[in-house]
Amino acid sequence: xxxxxxxxxxxxxxxxxxxxxxxxxxxxxxxxxxxxxxxxxxxxxxxxxxxxxxxxxxxxxxxxxxxxxxxxxxxxxxxxxxxxxxxxxxxxxxxxxxxxxxxxxxxxxxxxxxxxxxxxxxxxxxxxxxxxxxxxxxxxxxxxxxxxxxxxxxxxxxxxxxxxxxxxxxxxxxxxxxxxxxxxxxxxxxxxxxxxxxxxxxxxxxxxxxxxxxxxxxxxxxxxxxxxxxxxxxxxxxxxxxxxxxxxxxxxxxxxxxxxxxxxxxxxxxxxxxxxxxxxxxxxxxxxxxxxxxxxxxxxxxxxxxxxxxxxxxxxxxxxxxxxxxxxxxxxxxxxxxxxxxxxxxxxxxxxxxxxxxxxxxxxxxxxxxxxxxxxxxxxxxxxxxxxxxxxxxxxxxxxxxxxxxxxxxxxxxxxxxxxxxxxxxxxxxxxxxxxxxxxxxxxxxxxxxxxxxxxxxxxxxxxx
Numbered sequence: 001x002x003x004x005x006x007x008x009x010x011x012x013x014x015x016x017x018x019x020x021x022x023x024x025x026x027x028x029x030x031x032x033x034x035x036x037x038x039x040x041x042x043x044x045x046x047x048x049x050x051x052x053x054x055x056x057x058x059x060x061x062x063x064x065x066x067x068x069x070x071x072x073x074x075x076x077x078x079x080x081x082x083x084x085x086x087x088x089x090x091x092x093x094x095x096x097x098x099x100x101x102x103x104x105x106x107x108x109x110x111x112x113x114x115x116x117x118x119x120x121x122x123x124x125x126x127x128x129x130x131x132x133x134x135x136x137x138x139x140x141x142x143x144x145x146x147x148x149x150x151x152x153x154x155x156x157x158x159x160x161x162x163x164x165x166x167x168x169x170x171x172x173x174x175x176x177x178x179x180x181x182x183x184x185x186x187x188x189x190x191x192x193x194x195x196x197x198x199x200x201x202x203x204x205x206x207x208x209x210x211x212x213x214x215x216x217x218x219x220x221x222x223x224x225x226x227x228x229x230x231x232x233x234x235x236x237x238x239x240x241x242x243x244x245x246x247x248x249x250x251x252x253x254x255x256x257x258x259x260x261x262x263x264x265x266x267x268x269x270x271x272x273x274x275x276x277x278x279x280x281x282x283x284x285x286x287x288x289x290x291x292x293x294x295x296x297x298x299x300x301x302x303x304x305x306x307x308x309x310x311x312x313x314x315x316x317x318x319x320x321x322x323x324x325x326x327x328x329x330x331x332x333x334x335x336x337x338x339x340x341x342x343x344x345x346x347x348x349x350x351x352x353x354x355x356x357x358x359x360x361x362x363x364x365x366x367x368x369x370x371x372x373x374x375x376x377x378x379x380x381x382x383x384x385x386x387x388x389x390x391x392x393x394x395x396x397x398x399x400x401x402x403x404x405x406x407x408x409x410x411x412x413x414x415x416x417x418x419x420x421x422x423x424x425x426x427x428x429x430x431x432x433x434x435x436x437x438x439x440x441x442x443x444x445x446x447x448x449x450x451x452x453x454x455x456x457x458x459x460x461x462x463x464x465x
Contacts, residue, residue: 042160193217
């Protein structure tokens with residue numbers, strides 16, 4: 001059982017690269033060795049055949065000359081019958097036999113040997129026998145036959161070379177495929193753990209939980225993964241400390257802030273005594289600042305809650321009523337700025353978390369109203385597209401600078417364009433809307449950003465994920 005679950009892992013990235021290089025280059029080296037051996041053997045065989053063909057050509061030429069000399073001597077002996085000519089004829093026949101033995105050895109032929117011996121026996125028995133005159137033709141036949149045999153061997157060598165070339169092509173193709181397979185395997189073995197590291201780093205950036213399964217790979221990759229796990233744990237501890245701090249300091253600020261607001265309200269109502277105009281102005285400033293501070297504290301607490309894990313509570317929500325709930329607290333500023341407000345003509349009932357949806361709509365609608373120009377317009381539209389609810393919140397105004405558009409959803413970021421109204425922005429409203437949309441598996445984007453038309457779009461799934 002232990003052996004079946006064991007998987008070899010390289011000790012280091014250097015070892016893995018070395019093994020990959022060795023295994024990839026081994027088929028290439030084998031192919032070069034095999035090809036050199038085949039070419040060497042073919043070259044040796046070609047050299048042997050060429051050398052033999054040259055020797056056979058020389059032997060055949062010599063045969064023809066010897067055959068003509070023998071016929072010439074035999075003809076002379078038949079005319080004058082001198083012993084010297086007979087002696088010369090015997091020497092020529094003996095020399096011819098010696099060369100014939102060599103020729104038969106080189107060409108591996110023996111079918112004409114008996115015919116040559118029969119002619120020589122006849123002339124030696126009867127020097128006047130005229131059958132020896134056929135010797136040159138017999139020598140030419142022998143030469144032609146040896147040439148044909150040599151041509152057949154050369155053709156066979158050429159066919160063998162073709163087959164070897166074809167076999168080498170097939171082997172090369174197979175080795176190329178094997179090399180590609182090894183390259184794919186080792187590149188995957190190297191890039192796979194690196195890709196897992198990248199996904200884990202991205203998960204840390206998105207504040208998602210890291211996979212519990214360890215990364216298998218070289219020692220350097222495993223060590224880097226351990227450092228990433230340590231970093232993730234450290235970041236979680238810092239995040240928890242930050243959340244605890246915000247929650248603690250926000251609650252600590254709410255008690256004196258409540259006292260401050262109550263005191264400012266009592267002064268504004270002149271309960272302790274009458275106030276002059278300047279004193280009323282100071283009290284008004286205290287009230288406005290305390291309201292701003294209370295709004296900021298509530299948003300900090302809201303943002304803090306959204307950073308923590310929570311369970312979405314789905315229930316039927318009427319979109320039109322949800323929009324009206326977000327618009328109602330802003331009626332005063334709508335009247336002061338003479339804003340033309342357009343609401344959806346039809347309503348939709350979906351399964352959603354009312355609290356999360358109110359956070360999103362409240363911040364988007366207030367953002368659109370506060371940043372609208374005087375006598376401007378705000379359009380809120382809702383529609384169903386496929387399995388998604390699409391909510392658009394549009395207002396007129398100047399286009400948002402590209403530098404600001406990239407950072408709109410970052411907490412506490414306030415762009416160059418300032419909102420109008422009695423309450424100043426805190427730079428956290430859109431961040432709360434973004435976190436709430438993520439909690440409901442939705443998507444919040446700046447859909448349109450051009451002069452006179454700014455549209456924020458919220459896409460929410462109709463079915464639970």
